[in-house]
Amino acid sequence: MADLALRQGIDELNAAYADCIDDDRLEEWPDFFVENCRYLITSRESHMAGLRHGIIYAASRGMLADRVMAMRRANIFEPHRYRHIVGPARIDRVEDGVAEARTNFLAVRIMHDGDSQLFATGRYLDRIAVGAEPYRFVERLVILDSQKVDTLLVIPL
Amino acid sequence: MADLALRQGIDELNAAYADCIDDDRLEEWPDFFVENCRYLITSRESHMAGLRHGIIYAASRGMLADRVMAMRRANIFEPHRYRHIVGPARIDRVEDGVAEARTNFLAVRIMHDGDSQLFATGRYLDRIAVGAEPYRFVERLVILDSQKVDTLLVIPL
Amino acid sequence: MADLALRQGIDELNAAYADCIDDDRLEEWPDFFVENCRYLITSRESHMAGLRHGIIYAASRGMLADRVMAMRRANIFEPHRYRHIVGPARIDRVEDGVAEARTNFLAVRIMHDGDSQLFATGRYLDRIAVGAEPYRFVERLVILDSQKVDTLLVIPL
Numbered sequence: 001m002a003d004l005a006l007r008q009g010i011d012e013l014n015a016a017y018a019d020c021i022d023d024d025r026l027e028e029w030p031d032f033f034v035e036n037c038r039y040l041i042t043s044r045e046s047h048m049a050g051l052r053h054g055i056i057y058a059a060s061r062g063m064l065a066d067r068v069m070a071m072r073r074a075n076i077f078e079p080h081r082y083r084h085i086v087g088p089a090r091i092d093r094v095e096d097g098v099a100e101a102r103t104n105f106l107a108v109r110i111m112h113d114g115d116s117q118l119f120a121t122g123r124y125l126d127r128i129a130v131g132a133e134p135y136r137f138v139e140r141l142v143i144l145d146s147q148k149v150d151t152l153l154v155i156p157l
Numbered sequence: 158m159a160d161l162a163l164r165q166g167i168d169e170l171n172a173a174y175a176d177c178i179d180d181d182r183l184e185e186w187p188d189f190f191v192e193n194c195r196y197l198i199t200s201r202e203s204h205m206a207g208l209r210h211g212i213i214y215a216a217s218r219g220m221l222a223d224r225v226m227a228m229r230r231a232n233i234f235e236p237h238r239y240r241h242i243v244g245p246a247r248i249d250r251v252e253d254g255v256a257e258a259r260t261n262f263l264a265v266r267i268m269h270d271g272d273s274q275l276f277a278t279g280r281y282l283d284r285i286a287v288g289a290e291p292y293r294f295v296e297r298l299v300i301l302d303s304q305k306v307d308t309l310l311v312i313p314l
Numbered sequence: 315m316a317d318l319a320l321r322q323g324i325d326e327l328n329a330a331y332a333d334c335i336d337d338d339r340l341e342e343w344p345d346f347f348v349e350n351c352r353y354l355i356t357s358r359e360s361h362m363a364g365l366r367h368g369i370i371y372a373a374s375r376g377m378l379a380d381r382v383m384a385m386r387r388a389n390i391f392e393p394h395r396y397r398h399i400v401g402p403a404r405i406d407r408v409e410d411g412v413a414e415a416r417t418n419f420l421a422v423r424i425m426h427d428g429d430s431q432l433f434a435t436g437r438y439l440d441r442i443a444v445g446a447e448p449y450r451f452v453e454r455l456v457i458l459d460s461q462k463v464d465t466l467l468v469i470p471l
Contacts, residue, residue, distance in 0.1 A: 015260075084244070086399075088400065090333055104336065104397060104399055106397065114303035118422065118432060123336070161318055165318055165321055165322075172404040172418075175418060176437075238459065240418060240459050242399055243401050244401075265459070267460050272462070273432060
């Protein structure tokens with residue numbers, strides 16, 4: 001039973017997270033993470049090689065907020081949005097109030113003129129604080145299937 | 158607990174709805190709506206501008222049925238199908254037996270010769286009657302990410 | 315309640331199955347099936363015509379294992395991977411410990427150089443042994459939306 005609620009809570013977290021980004025409410029994005037979090041976008045190859053840094057990296061909620069602010073100020077990139085489609089989460093284990101989960105995702109990028117294309121696929125490897133609500137990410141590793149994405153990456157995934 | 162059943166019921170409704178369309182059982186499609194429903198396909202821009210009409214619009218179950226009949230009779234378009242992939246639903250609130258939910262979707266269009274392409278992405282903004290089973294849509298707004306879709310749109314999304 | 319656990323169990327099975335293939339742990343793939351299983355990849359047209367064989371066919375867990383071994387040995391195809399995105403499962407009925415379910419899926423193919431494209435869409439028509447854990451497939455029919463996929467198909471879907 002706890003299990004049912006847990007899994008549903010994680011699916012909801014994933015839905016809300018995608019919604020926040022796709023809806024361009026990026027100022028709310030850091031709030032999906034605990035204060036001492038780790039957020040990393042990297043490629044499958046780099047992840048398997050054990051590299052701890054990636055295309056986008058943040059080691060605290062403050063760094064996530066900084067990134068959003070910089071993005072808003074710079075504003076030099078061609079306007080675009082994402083649409084995330086995430087699959088059901090898979091929970092690997094729960095220990096000391098932290099759940100380890102992984103979830104497949106796909107992001108479509110929609111340019112300002114309406115052109116849409118498959119932008120990125122991969123999976124989230126997550127550690128999620130589930131001891132209290134709302135659930136928050138202790139760690140979210142975004143493992144991209146392709147290394148071709150990086151130069152185009154501005155908005156978080 | 159009620160919450161768990163509710164969220165699962167909405168995920169099931171979304172799965173059944175997609176299944177009905179993708180399976181070309183469009184005559185059953187109006188039955189996913191209450192009698193006095195509202196169904197609207199529109200673009201993100203139009204929706205944000207507060208426009209109440211869109212690419213496809215129906216204000217009752219009867220109008221939905223009419224649309225399907227017209228589509229079957231006309232039959233002038235190049236045969237094609239969709240495959241919907243929907244993410245987990247996000248429930249915003251439940252009041253007076255009506256749940257407000259939103260769900261990301263992606264539709265691939267498969268032409269008669271087998272050519273497949275990403276056709277549309279967006280989200281469903283739903284008001285769902287959940288006081289009795291089966292759940293039915295009081296309102297389903299299909300908010301498309303791109304305005305480029307419209308001329309190609311024949312089958313409902 | 316049993317219903318909630320059942321549906322969640324099936325979503326989890328689908329997530330684990332996709333994960334196994336996308337993660338290239340194909341040696342574990344046959345373990346998702348019961349000993350006397352049926353696995354079939356076919357096109358919508360062939361399925362509707364009632365043809366019982368398809369692009370890939372196996373009538374036992376041993377045949378699935380053979381297929382993986384052959385694939386590993388031959389190794390003549392251009393290296394690639396999939397990323398599966400599956401929607402919520404739809405359960406049609408449960409009888410004698412076997413659930414009938416169907417689930418939409420989409421698979422993106424990622425080539426070795428990072429090129430990614432929409433590879434296949436379709437739905438799983440499943441019969442799942444749910445009397446004991448872990449749930450296992452008695453039958454998994456992979457019904458492809460397009461007949462154009464087959465010559466490229468090496469890795470199971």
